[in-house]
Amino acid sequence: MQTFNKIGAVFALTAFFAVGCSSVTKTVSDTAHALTTMHMKKVVDVNEVTANGIGKKLGTISFQDSDKGLIITPALADLPSGTRGFHIHENASCAPAVKDGKPGAALAAGSHYNPNQAPHHGTPTTGHLGDLPALVVDNTGVATTAVIAPRLKLADIQGRAIMIHAGGDNYSDSPLPLGGGGARIACGVIK
Template identity: 45%
Template sequence: MKTLSLGLATICLGLATLASADTTVPLFFTADQGVGAAVGTVVLSESKYGVVLTPDLKGLPPGIHGFHLHQNPSCDNKGMAAGGHFDPQKTEKHLGAYSDSGHLGDLPALTVNADGTAKLPVLAPRIKHISDLTGHALMIHLGGDNYADQPEKLGGGGPRLVCGVIGQ
């Protein structure tokens, strides 16, 4: 499994080098008002295969976390002001990053290491340009993501843990 993760990370990092202009998004724990403590950044890079999201995060609970692009450029109210997953085609389906039939804001799950750090890049193949992300919120949920609405709605990610606004 470590070899597969290392290989995927190497591929994603290689894809990031093909990018034109990177955008760095600061991420913070969610709070009742505004944002909480900083947890790091996610760098957005364009590649011919889609947008690569490269996290440099710390202080998170270990494990797999739901990772999504949300509609509104706000992290207020414990992240709820961000609205739902970005879904410009109004599919109303949570099917994951690789299905053309679901939310465009569904990203591959984020992996957090045992020490609370996340550095493994993910590729969003359906999102071709960083400008497609601008004016939205990047969200990390407390729980994982099964890329379905069953048995729990929106993949079962639960509370919104970390949030950052892209391009503002």
């Protein structure tokens, strides 16, 4: 009888651990699945740029896919206050380059990212894919307000640059081309 009690106890413990292990395995499996379906985030350093080169770090910008598009979240300081033109540019470089015989800040980044060959600069829903909502910089020079690029995904912007311009953006090619944002003042390479 004592042998049957020992055998019964062994079966009970085995069943207990089997159920417990399968619960743990299911929980680990569910957690792993949740982690792989979460949207990945990319963080990019952003530096001041001039015609002489790349300057001090101003902060970071993070990029994360969402159901509404690419969420772009700045954590920047030491910028001029106001609204600034904000774009994805076609090349992964913030180096100066020469255009029309003159050196210019971050010109190696090329033009706005425009794989769909949109004929004109426009809004984030109508223009170049690299046309983003304006960057808002508070009166202390800090920018932390996220924007959404509804037509972009993280995969689209890898190997490109994020650019901040000296002026605002009127989302038109008139009266000045490319929204009138003017000089490039800050840039980050999206690897």
